[in-house]
Amino acid sequence: MALGPLTYKTPAQITSIAADLTGSEGCGLTLTTATQGRVEIANAPADLPYGIVVVGADSVAGGAGPIAAGALEIVDAYGCVVQVQAGAGAITVNMLVTVDSAGKFITSAGNVAVGEYYWGIALTAAPAGGQFLMRFQPYGRQV
């Protein structure tokens, strides 16, 4: 059975960052509130998931501010599979995960309250501080 055509997307323009994202590959990002086109590290499960850093970068002037075109690469398509960083605690296959205070990923068990977000499911296992594949499929906890 043949597979079908590719999925298309219209990319959202991300043109500035709220802080230096150098070395933040594999961390979760949220859109900075009230600032169109700007992202920052998601440092709490209540932050609305936007995407994952694939290639980090600092701004043109350092710190918060505009970034050079193409400097920052993000996976932001719902359903994409991406390599992410594990925070404290081992990750197991099929684990629903969320972000910690550094934008790294931890188990959602006991860490996601009502109104907060699951970010995706782990497709591979990882030790604390390691890397694993995650399918990016965020949804909010309702009850």
Add this chain to the structure above:
Amino acid sequence: MALGATTYKTPNIINKISEDLTGREGCGVFLAAANTVQLATNASVLPYGIIVTGTDSLTPGDYSPPSSIGDASLELVDQLGCVVQVLIGTNGNVTAGDFLLIDTVDADGTFASVANQAPVEGEWIWGLALTDAASSQQCLMRFQPQNVQYIAPPPP
């Protein structure tokens, strides 16, 4: 309006199976372990994807531990939002617009409509039927897993 870039993804390698998947096209699978898929036999397992081309392992009949499969012998749709042909179980008809979940009566990876099998909290809806189908037939489903978090109690 011009369309944008294609969606890119890092493929997750699936190179082991826990059972013979020959003839299981259209059935749902979950991750039994890293790189290993298994037929979803109840609605509580976390959806991973849909079999497009089934296969047996390189050591047919021996699946413990999960055995390796030939390169590209198994084809899955695992991209969220994809539209894929799925197999309906024996638990009643499906109407376009129904949400589908794993048929727990057949327990063989086939799908049932929520109209015929009421979901319970904690289970997973696998997607939305886009075409009608009779029992044991096929329909198109948009793969959009969602967790059932709350079932409203019946009105007094």
